[in-house]
Amino acid sequence: MSGPAEEVATGCRVLAAHGHSDLVWGHLSRRDPDGRGLWLKAAGYGYQEITPERVVHIDRDGQLLGGEGRVHLEYPIHAEIMAARPDVGAVVHSHAEAAVTFAATGLPLLPLGHEGTLFWPPDIARFTATGDLIHTRELGERLAEALGDRNAVLLHQHGLVTVGPDVPTAVMTxxxxxxxCRMQLAAAATGASCTWSDEEEALTKRERCYGPRQLADAWAHLVRITS
Known part of the structure; x- marks a missing residue:
């Protein structure tokens, strides 16, 4: 991946292959490496359809700086999180069904497996101010506040947002x-009592299972099988 548009396009196709498609909705962004706004999946296309030509370059106000596509109404998700978090280089928003369903239960997201250790402890951040689209700067700012310094937030009655220093990290998160979310819903459906890692083990696993080398290898695998 040689440029921001290529990175966003690849990330979108990986998301499509792993449970995040919702027709033409959902989006991925990447901070511009020169500090000029951000690169965002264009509106009107599904994740699996995104090529570098279907990625737009916009400023914080959603004005086009480059590209010819339409800008998603929810661009403030990306613009306001990046404004509030200088450490964030990429943002994912999707309507993954398991995440939407799990958020509606109100249950804490627990580390039944390795994956949950990325989000607990403490429990995953939640945005409950509205289930509507994040279509204004004010709502984007409130979402960024709910996210805080975390790597993910569940938007109740809506979807998920994940962030990372780069596209691979945000997408894999x-x-x-x-x-x-899917694993915990499946476990709950059995009606049986469940066990999960305690805080000490969860934090240890977070570092051991998802260190830089492991994430780099996993991302390379996802790109290979998606291309």
Whole structure:
């Protein structure tokens, strides 16, 4: 991946292959490396359809700086999180069904498997101010506040947002979050009591299972099988 548009396009196709498609809705962004706004999946296309030509370059106000596509109404998700978090280089928003369903239960997201350790402890951040679209700067700012310094937030009656220093991290965090939600829903459906890692073990696993080398290898695998 040689440029921001290529990175966003690849990330979108990986998301499509791993449970995040919802027709033409959902989006991925990447901070511009030169500090000029951000690169965002264009509106009107599904994740699996995104090529570098279907990625737009916009400023914080959603004005086009480059590209010819339409800008998603929810661009403030990306613009306001990046404004509030200088450490964030990429943002994912999707309507992954397991995440939407799990958020509606109000249950804490627990580390039944490795994936949950990325989000607990403490429990995953939640945005409950509205289930509507994040279509204004004010709502984007409130979402960024709910996210805080975390790597993910569940938007109740809506979807998920994950962030990372780069596209691979943000995308894989979204994949792990959807899987953690899906696993816990499946466990709850059995009606049996469940066990999970305690705080000490969860924090140890977070570092051991998802260190830089492991994430780099996992991302390379996802790109290979998606291309």
């Amino acid at each position: 979204a994949i792990f979050l959807e899987k953690a």
